Amino acid sequence: MPYQPEPLSPAQAAAARRSLRNGRGALSRRTLLRASAGGALAVGGAAALAGCGIPPAAKPQGAGSEDHSDREKRVVFSNWTEYMDVDESGKRRPTLETFTERTGIAVKYTEDINDNVEFFGKVKPQFAAGQDIGRDLINVTDWLAARLIRFGWVQKLDPAHLPHAYANLSQQFRSPDWDPGRAYSYPWTGIPAVIAYNRKALDGVEVRSLGDLLDRPQLKGRVSLLSEMRDTMGLTLLDLGKDPGKVTGDDFDAAIARVQKAVNRGQIRRFTGNDYTSDLSKGDLAACVAWAGDVVQLQADNPDIGFVIPDSGYMIATDNLLVPRRARHKRNAERLIDYYYEPGPAARLAAYINYVCPVDGVKAELAKLDADAAANPLIIPDREMAAKSHAFRSLSAKEETAYEAKFAQLTGA
Template sequence: MELHEITAGLPEPVRKAWERSMTNGRAAMTRRTLLRATGLAVGAGSLAACGIPPARSTATGDSTASLVKDLSDTEKVVNFSNWPLYIDVDDKDKNKHASLDEFTAATGIKVRYTEDVNDNVEFFGKVKPQLAAGQDTGRDLMVLTDWMAGKLIRLGWVEKLTMANVTNAITNLESRFRAPDWDPGRLYSYPWAGIQTVVAYNKKATNGKAVTSVAQLLDDPDLKGRVSFLSEMRDTVGMVLLSQGKSPEKFTADDYNAAIARLQKAVDSKQIRKFTGNDYGQELSSGDIAACLAWGGDLIQLRADNPDIEYVIPEDGYLASTDNMLVPAKAQHKKNAEKLIDFYFQPKVAAELTAAIGYVSGCAGIKDELTKLAPDMAENPLVLPTAEMAAKVHVFRSLTEAEESEFEDKFSKLIGA
């Protein structure tokens, strides 16, 4: 499709901003499985009890493009699936979310919000039967990590967004998020949050010794048996690739195998104690784990609770990725979902979300609003990356289906999954 065809019908200022992003944007960030240890998986049969209606069969089995009538104009609802602990929460009522209430007040659209995305692969298995059969999943919006978002887009199981309904998103999207290789031009997705993978340590557990590199995690005898890496393949292998002087954007199969071999050596020597999801936090805080790979958003709260926790951006660089909002194929309330996407790309609303969850916003221009809400967070490079950090950021390249199968299998064997 030609660029002028994609932007046809948009307001002139929005059209120009979006076309500039297509010609000047660089590859966006790539990765994450927010492996929440909350046990909140929801089966398809119980979705209605959690606010999301059961899947509805459609008249066509073509899952590459929606031929389903959009009910948005008559049914003022949107069914939203997200990860646990990934939105603002009322202090007195954990089921209340101020940003969703603001959206309802502004649009009249009620949000049925469900925290049923606990793992990308698990969630894929949950929605695959309906999507493969050309059926509505009962969801209108879902948040998935970039590599899984790309997989669903390749399969034709995501609705192409109507650009006229996401003009805030087009205009305010940060330049570094505009052109991911798995969704060029952001035709199907917009970021919910960006995630940074860095090195963290407990300075009390290390007796004041700084841990500044992945090589130190793998080799330092003072850390033996007290190191953890992440159970998300792209983060762990990507960071090891960087420590070996390889590019996560351009690595070969031989490079990947060398990184796995280096990790296996550290496992065999018992340098690495375990591979974890985000449940590393408690052990890092207690000192049972002295140093680890960690996600930036988690470190905001961990450091607030424990001043002994430090983080470092290695000289070799660090990995970054995005969790993304997508409309699944056959969604019954596509326009309502697009309005919700667009709502979160207003700087004030984006700042409210960022202040609540501590992850990088995909919305540009939020610093002034964030300063009003959380001045310390507005100065934190884990939330608003500095130019120095931006110079060190790397992304894990998209994999072919064959590579994904082979690489995940090798990593699973490494971590004992």
Template sequence: MDHNEPGGLSAPQLAAMRRSLTNGRGALSRRSVLRASGIGALTVGGLGTLSACGIPPAKREGGATASDDRSAKEKVVNFSNWTEYMDVDEDGKTRPTLTAFTQRTGIRVKYTEDINDNVEFFGKIQPQLAAGQDTGRDLINVTDWLAARMIRLGWVQRLDTSLLPHAFANLSPQFRSPDWDPGRAHSYPWTGISTVIAYNTKATGGKKVDSVTQLLDDPSLKGRVGFLTEMRDTVGMTLLDLGKSPEKFTDADFDEAIGRLQKGVDKKQIRRFTGNDYTSDLDKGDLAACLAWAGDVIQLQTDNPDIQYAIPAPGYITSSDNLLIPAGAGHQRNATRLIDYYYEPPVAARLAAYINFVCPVDGVKAELAKIDPELAGNTLIVPDRAMAAKSHAFRSLTTEEETSYEEKFAKLIGA
């Protein structure tokens, strides 16, 4: 690979990529595609789906026993990912970073975009995992709450750190030690997902909106405020506004946040709770301000200069999508090498330039600047220290808490 160009790309490839950021598939937000599916992965219905799958209580600490690894004999890795979550060339078919990985290592990547919803995908692989069988996938990418559940169940391989020199060295401190996988023994983040406040200055009359209190109490915004149908994002941001810690909150704290939001519903301050469809309403001004995902904000700003965002003084919620090697995977070494590859800054920059979500790789900024200086300076993609210091993760939940909290949240949003 030629390290003089980001991700080993030629000058024509770089030019094509820059065009794709505003005109091609790169102009789509993967998180938006995900949110389009409904009110979030763990509604009451989603919990019912998990129960119906026969999943035992997630109380056992995981550490799957190593299966026979065929990596030396079979130069392949089977990778399941979300749609619109990998860099694609102008032809819409070639995936430059995956192609470069194969050219360097001789390992062919069978890449499948078969994850559309966490619960739905888990339903596909749960029977094999429960039976101790190979799922046919060597690498998967799931959201942090599901990653935590799978690790607790013992259905994830422990990673071989000797094969992760770049990942170990370059993982951003912001993502190093989640409470559900201390020290990243089983997982590495693909992207971070930041929840911020977005507002349309034309709709607010030029007013800045920078707090949940303002969203819930400012009379000039009445009936034009949106919150998210993702419980962890909406409740987490409200907890922060109440001076509570999303990392350490109690049942009473959760109920206080729900009560605060209920008042916003009762007095019709909140227009509605949304999935990614807030983007069109915000763009048009039907929503003056709302909770939003940073990747969507970046995309909206490309075409609408009235769209602005704010980080509330108490901070913001960060979640992540994470690479895991399922228990029983047949090509563990190959999968681990692929994880490490995406922690090389030139490769990480290529990916970040395409998907526009928080890059978890330290040292990526200089490489991203070679592709697009504006993106490199965007703290929604490459958080600076001040931005990273304001991030908070919604703590892991027990099975009982998960059921109780989602029921209360579903009642709030009318699901």
């Protein structure tokens, strides 16, 4: 009979969240993840990636390596730190153990992705040489997933091996512009950028939009924005009535100018990674742009922390599962992807990591583990909230370099 872990008590869950914040947890992982797309690519970083010996975007012909899944019952999975459920001891990974017991497929699981740019640099020579990178499944952020697909370095997935994933993928994530119809990728989790606030620090000031953060004089010097360009500028574009999914150069310049005025007035305290969390909890910040997983964890310890979804909408990114081109165990990897689109395993994962679950039909299962998480729209968005989500469109290397350079000048990076 498959191993069925006991759900954590509320006290144990709170302790786990505190551990994540104070150690190598989801918050520090999130900082590295987003910094890789912002700081590391600013002022020419994108151009450096595009021009450092990487072949042109044309896809190589033919299929990936021979699949050894039938005779080698294993799969090698590289993930981010603290992005997989663990038991109370911190030593066992219940959903992975259940997968192995059910299928006989052993999972060599490593949390060796600390930064998108760093990881890309590590595997790029093997990818470019057409070699196996030693992994059957990787998890990277949408902009890097788009690049790997464009270079032809990941394999097209077989829908016949993904019945649960195909049926249960939330409509919100079904067709990003960089992988229409999810031919090459499936999301591990969604990462919303919303407005968070400290109720005590607001002292009665109403915050309903990004414009309130930028304009209300009572908040001067007590506001922070994210150092991740797509999130901060995406929310600004939405506040201006522009769609980040169709952003033009003129739109982007208008959004930069909008934020620059607030910077010049001293409205904005600073641009941050998720190091805003301590200042927000203490009340040094009254309001900020924040990542939803941080907000969920902060609320567990501080009832004064709240969040707002602006009427204009909010930004969302994804971390995504892909099978490298020369992976030896493609079908086993596809079975693992599909397993995490079953409501039970998806619920256990969502209860642990506290980001948006991309799996439809998971709410009832999650409620058995954590009723608060199941009712939280930052983890299980309702239809109305999902409809307000927006993704920043894919950028060319030239656009990315230009946009990041302008944003770096704005933030002083």
